[in-house]
Amino acid sequence: MNDFLRRSWISVLGALFILSAFAYLFKYTLNQGWLTDSIKIGLGLSVGAGCVIGGLKLLGRHKLAGEIAAGLGSAILYTTFSYSGIYFALWDSMTVFLCMLALTVGMSVLSYRLRLRLVMNMALLGGLLSPMILRPETDQVFTLFLYLLVLNCAYFTVSIRLAWTELKLFGFIGTWLLYAIYFIQMDPLLDRVWSLPFRYALAAYVFYMLAFFVSSWKNNLKFDGLNLYLGFVNAVLFGLWAVILLDGHASFAYPLLLMGIVYVALAFAVGKMTVSMSGPVWSKLCGGILLILIASTQFGHGLAVKPLLNVYFWLAVSVILLIVGARKRWEPLRGAGMAVWIIVGIYWFYTTWDTPWGIWFGVYIPFLNWAALAWELLAAVGFYISLTGKFGQLRDRDNRSLACVFSVLSHLVVGGLLTVQAENMIDYYKLGGIMDLDLTLSVAWGIYALLLFFWGAYSRQTMYRAFGSFVLVGVAVKTLLFDLYGSETIYKVIVLFLLGIITFGIAYINGKWAAKHPVMETATPEPEPDADREADESQSPAK
Incomplete structure (x- = not known):
């Protein structure tokens, strides 16, 4: 040319x-x-x-x-x-x-x-x-x-x-x-979604997408080069026109979703034809997935439940990445799934306070609602990662550290679940007159610390005992320094009594733990320098 x-x-x-x-x-x-x-x-x-x-x-x-x-x-x-x-x-x-x-x-x-x-x-x-x-x-x-x-x-x-x-x-x-x-x-009329300008732009996009695909197919299955670049430009041009043409009538997420599905299908078709995971295949696959993800984030825009929908969707993405990465042994995919889980967790902690509860059966039941399910699924995926998230190129010690990090993060999710559900229960049933929110949270976290110690003893992992100790100390500081401030009520007495019972339970479990895993302290005898020196001198050759 x-x-x-x-x-x-x-x-x-x-x-x-x-x-x-x-x-x-x-x-x-x-x-x-x-x-x-x-x-x-x-x-x-x-x-x-x-x-x-x-x-x-x-x-x-x-x-x-x-x-x-x-x-x-x-x-x-x-x-x-x-x-x-x-x-x-x-x-x-x-x-x-x-x-x-x-x-x-x-x-x-x-x-x-x-x-x-x-x-x-x-x-x-x-x-x-x-x-x-x-x-x-x-x-x-x-x-x-x-x-x-x-x-x-x-x-x-x-x-x-x-x-x-x-x-x-x-x-x-x-x-x-x-x-x-x-x-x-x-200056054509854009009075509806399926307007003539949109149809013409869609027709041009589909035509060039198929034309570049056929061109690469006829060119000895070479799906790179100019055809790949022009295909990318074609997608960008149609995406920009879709934003202009659909403004005020529909979300541009719909054409993005269509483009994403098309490029994922093209990636599988090219991979099947070339029998390899080449650069063009990866570019189409990653580009298609990215378009689908971007489009999916736009659905439900403006709804109060949008954060909840985002959590469910991105958790599904994380699970898919983890499962496909594990089956295909593509560790970058598993790493991406872990990264998505962390980002979703941060996002949910930030947005959960203003998100609707998602009541089931017409009445609020703690731990049985859509918001609670989001916490529970988030924790379940996190524990799954902590158990299976091992990378072949890392040392065993680094893999154990990674598992501990995800386990701790998952337990923080459980703590968030307890906190939000307790707060929602008191608010929904109007129990503020008889149950103080701060004291109720202290009891919930105390029970959580007890469960951590119990799980640590069962799984024989010191990390859970350390984390449970941290939670227990935090509960004690919170209760004794802040929650007891103000007038005396019978509820405070009940809470203190419950925390005492919980603490004794933790002490009992901790004692059982120490009995099963005693710390062996044995003195190492120091060598006698004179005797060793004499033995060395007797065995050394004469000079």
């Missing part, structure tokens, strides 16, 4: 100047009223056809001049079709389609058989440039995009068959540029 452009760009530029002059002559004669539309169309058809026929006859003697003449004639014919069916509705859309189809198929067949690369490029650029210069004042949009469809289908086919890469590049750039000109100049 680079060599062709280096040799031919001046000829193409000169032809484009002549074509621009011809197109502006159409507009100028229209403003002056010199010629009727029928005469102008007849002249355009005559001049264009004459240039094509004359150029084809010159090919045997002067190939370059013949290609320039034939290409310029094709561009003039495209300009005439644009004037007749797009600038003015002088021809109906079917007439334009049939004329376009005949010219495009004819030039494609000739160029393919005779390898007339310059003709194809000049004709394509002329066909794309004509609507830009004429700038229709009437809304003949369907005819315009039918015109572009014929151009792209023919020139993409030749580009794929002969590896003339510039044809698909020019077609892609010209089509999206024409779409932007159409949208800015015509």
